[in-house]
Amino acid sequence: MNKIESTAVNLLKKHDLFDYPVDLPKLVQSLDIKMIPHEFDDDVSGMLIIDDNQVTLGYNVRDGKERKRFTIAHELGHYVLHGNKNKLFLDKKSVYFRNNINSANKKQEIEANRFAAAILMPTELLVKHIEQKIDFYDSLEEEEAIEKIAFEFKVSKISMTYRLVNLGMIEKNF
Ligand SMILES: [Zn+2]
Missing domain, CATH: 1.10.10.2910 (Arc Repressor Mutant, subunit A)
Incomplete structure (x- = not known):
């Protein structure tokens, strides 16, 4: 870290x-x-x-x-x-x-x-949250999944997108 x-x-x-x-x-x-x-x-x-x-x-x-x-x-x-x-x-x-x-x-x-x-968006909490709901998030389109994760952490979708990209959890798509 x-x-x-x-x-x-x-x-x-x-x-x-x-x-x-x-x-x-x-x-x-x-x-x-x-x-x-x-x-x-x-x-x-x-x-x-x-x-x-x-x-x-x-x-x-x-x-x-x-x-x-x-x-x-x-x-x-x-x-x-x-x-x-x-x-x-x-x-x-x-x-x-x-x-x-x-x-x-x-x-x-x-x-x-x-x-x-x-x-x-502490990495450990983010990873834990996503792992707990991985089946649910996997069932969604990526955009929709990011929006829902952002909502859980009370951040904007763009902040969450950057965070997930920086952590190597999603591909850069912007
Ligand atoms: Zn400043």
Whole structure:
């Protein structure tokens, strides 16, 4: 297991939350982070502010619920992985898709996304879930199976698709 994957899993286990769908509000609470829903502009997904005494995580209320969960998990990634270096993270949606950000930021954004995937869809839990219902999922078209697995983990279908591809569990089909 790589470092980001093990960091995410250890964090869940430490707070007794290694189950799916991952209880993000409870994790945020356990970490003593203040979570604030905010009406950001449409291109902003979330932000994280690390003060001396308080960590504040904001997410965009206008986003869909899976998107909000991914944002919260992404900001947690910044907190856990990069919180000792930077104190302010503002995440614009374009950051996820564009390449026009400097390389130091880009590395952090990729790492935060990897952390988000790892904490929302821990490999062990994903494999266990699929194995338990393998006959059912085998009976479905792949697209439909991915949608149902995504629903179980409360993530978007596209997040689950990327995850399953990255874990080598399905072929790349996009
Ligand atoms: Zn970010």
